Amino acid sequence: xxxxxxxxxxxxxxxxxxxxxxxxxxxxxxxxxxxPDGPRSASGMSLTFHKPLRVEHIEEAxxxxxxxxxxxxxxxxxxxxxLLKGKSIDLILSGINHGSNASLQSIESSGTVSAxxxxxxxxxxxxxxxxxxEMGEHKGMFAKAAGHVEKMLKLIEKTGFPRGxxxxxxxxxxxxxxxxxxxxxxxxxxxxxxxxxxxxxxxxKKYYWLAGKPKEQFxxxxxxxxxxxxxxxxxxxxxxxxxxxxxxxxxxxxxxxxIA
Amino acid sequence: xxxxxxxxxxxxxxxxxxxxxxxxxxxxxxxxxxxPDGPRSASGMSLTFHKPLRVEHIEEAxxxxxxxxxxxxxxxxxxxxxLLKGKSIDLILSGINHGSNASLQSIESSGTVSAxxxxxxxxxxxxxxxxxxEMGEHKGMFAKAAGHVEKMLKLIEKTGFPRGxxxxxxxxxxxxxxxxxxxxxxxxxxxxxxxxxxxxxxxxKKYYWLAGKPKEQFxxxxxxxxxxxxxxxxxxxxxxxxxxxxxxxxxxxxxxxxIA
Numbered sequence: 001x002x003x004x005x006x007x008x009x010x011x012x013x014x015x016x017x018x019x020x021x022x023x024x025x026x027x028x029x030x031x032x033x034x035x036p037d038g039p040r041s042a043s044g045m046s047l048t049f050h051k052p053l054r055v056e057h058i059e060e061a062x063x064x065x066x067x068x069x070x071x072x073x074x075x076x077x078x079x080x081x082x083l084l085k086g087k088s089i090d091l092i093l094s095g096i097n098h099g100s101n102a103s104l105q106s107i108e109s110s111g112t113v114s115a116x117x118x119x120x121x122x123x124x125x126x127x128x129x130x131x132x133x134e135m136g137e138h139k140g141m142f143a144k145a146a147g148h149v150e151k152m153l154k155l156i157e158k159t160g161f162p163r164g165x166x167x168x169x170x171x172x173x174x175x176x177x178x179x180x181x182x183x184x185x186x187x188x189x190x191x192x193x194x195x196x197x198x199x200x201x202x203x204x205k206k207y208y209w210l211a212g213k214p215k216e217q218f219x220x221x222x223x224x225x226x227x228x229x230x231x232x233x234x235x236x237x238x239x240x241x242x243x244x245x246x247x248x249x250x251x252x253x254x255x256x257x258x259i260a
Numbered sequence: 261x262x263x264x265x266x267x268x269x270x271x272x273x274x275x276x277x278x279x280x281x282x283x284x285x286x287x288x289x290x291x292x293x294x295x296p297d298g299p300r301s302a303s304g305m306s307l308t309f310h311k312p313l314r315v316e317h318i319e320e321a322x323x324x325x326x327x328x329x330x331x332x333x334x335x336x337x338x339x340x341x342x343l344l345k346g347k348s349i350d351l352i353l354s355g356i357n358h359g360s361n362a363s364l365q366s367i368e369s370s371g372t373v374s375a376x377x378x379x380x381x382x383x384x385x386x387x388x389x390x391x392x393x394e395m396g397e398h399k400g401m402f403a404k405a406a407g408h409v410e411k412m413l414k415l416i417e418k419t420g421f422p423r424g425x426x427x428x429x430x431x432x433x434x435x436x437x438x439x440x441x442x443x444x445x446x447x448x449x450x451x452x453x454x455x456x457x458x459x460x461x462x463x464x465k466k467y468y469w470l471a472g473k474p475k476e477q478f479x480x481x482x483x484x485x486x487x488x489x490x491x492x493x494x495x496x497x498x499x500x501x502x503x504x505x506x507x508x509x510x511x512x513x514x515x516x517x518x519i520a
Contacts, residue, residue: 078456104380164506194340196338235511250423251425254415255442257443260445
């Protein structure tokens with residue numbers, strides 16, 4: 001089965017677009033939607049252990065699926081261990097997120113990416129899709145983005161998931177068209193020049209807002225450069241599980257310890 | 261400066277033990293504590309953008325530091341961009357966590373690890389320390405663990421952080437003694453055999469608890485094997501930023517796309 005989820009919630013335009021692309025490639029009987037019942041942005045990979053979860057089977061205009069009261073990672077957990085009991089998940093598709101998830105910093109806190117990371121820790125391959133649009137400016141863009149998603153899924157269906165890759169992180173630019181190119185890239189470490197805004201409350205006590213604005217320059221070959229400067233589709237492969245021999249040897253040297 | 265943080269909160273025994281080890285190696289004027297004002301376990305790398313943060317300067321029995329109303333990642337953010345303005349952070353130490361953070365699945369949702377991941381995305385090296393104790397059974401163990409932490413920090417202070425490594429994830433077993441060995445290892449994908457418990461509320465409607473119990477067997481050379489079976493200290497190096505040429509080439513082949 002192909003599991004479709006996201007962090008914007010089951011009623012979002014992006015999940016509907018992703019579902020259609022998945023059905024076009026894998027067939028309607030092979031695609032199931034399990035997604036949060038509302039937005040869960042920046043949830044990271046948190047799992048809900050401290051309170052019970054509710055699950056509703058719901059009918060959207062274009063599809064039916066399961067809506068949960070949990071996070072994207074909870075949705076994958078529920079799909080694996082309860083909702084699809086007996087059927088295995090071959091691939092997890094997350095998105096299409098409303099907003100980009102480019103740079104290491106962004107993917108580490110992204111709910112969209114967290115769903116596929118949770119799957120990857122259970123050896124299920126996954127793809128996270130994000131569309132770099134601001135709130136309000138997305139008219140027709142998800143449908144255009146879905147055209148590229150469908151092409152990508154067709155190639156993967158035909159050739160197999162890239163060997164050694166656990167997750168593909170795909171970012172689609174806001175000016176998307178049929179001609180937009182695909183570029184395989186690495187990660188910019190951080191998208192934002194972060195800063196903190198200091199304010200005072202009515203009693204004169206300080207409080208703080210975390211804030212950030214995008215950098216103007218990005219490294220060559222990075223997802224941020226491809227997405228925001230070149231305005232092309234940025235595809236970054238992630239190998240979740242690797243600890244290279246080189247890293248182990250270097251750590252063993254510094255700490256004067258054995259490799260297990 | 262050396263930044264000490266955690267996800268159990270500034271009043272926890274583990275952060276006090278870690279602070280003392282850091283001061284013994286780097287000196288009292290070079291270590292600063294910025295930690296949550298209470299427990300933030302399983303917070304992942306979420307950042308608090310939607311509400312303001314409070315910061316208090318507090319005096320503990322053994323140290324003084326800043327307590328924030330945010331997550332561990334928020335603490336690093338606040339330290340970098342406000343509280344240490346003008347001084348750079350050379351190393352982030354997170355922990356000593358009450359409970360293990362072994363396996364890919366665990367580190368992806370760990371608040372302890374998230375603090376150093378956030379730092380790594382800003383090119384600051386970090387070490388996450390966790391002690392595999394259950395609630396209640398920790399008498400004197402944090403102090404014993406801190407002895408190993410101090411030795412590790414001394415070696416790193418002397419030789420430098422392992423080249424190419426962004427983060428060290430250190431898990432210390434519950435039967436810790438001076439003789440416990442250090443082993444450099446890779447990651448078990450998932451610590452738990454997960455499952456879902458289905459219940460019915462008084463009105464007969466279903467709800468679910470996410471649950472899991474540890475596996476009995478782990479792969480050779482993994483953190484879970486070293487920590488839970490061999491009962492030694494498991495040290496796993498993480499390279500946060502890498503996308504290898506091999507992964508890029510393989511992805512480019514499957515998707516018939518250029519490398520950026």
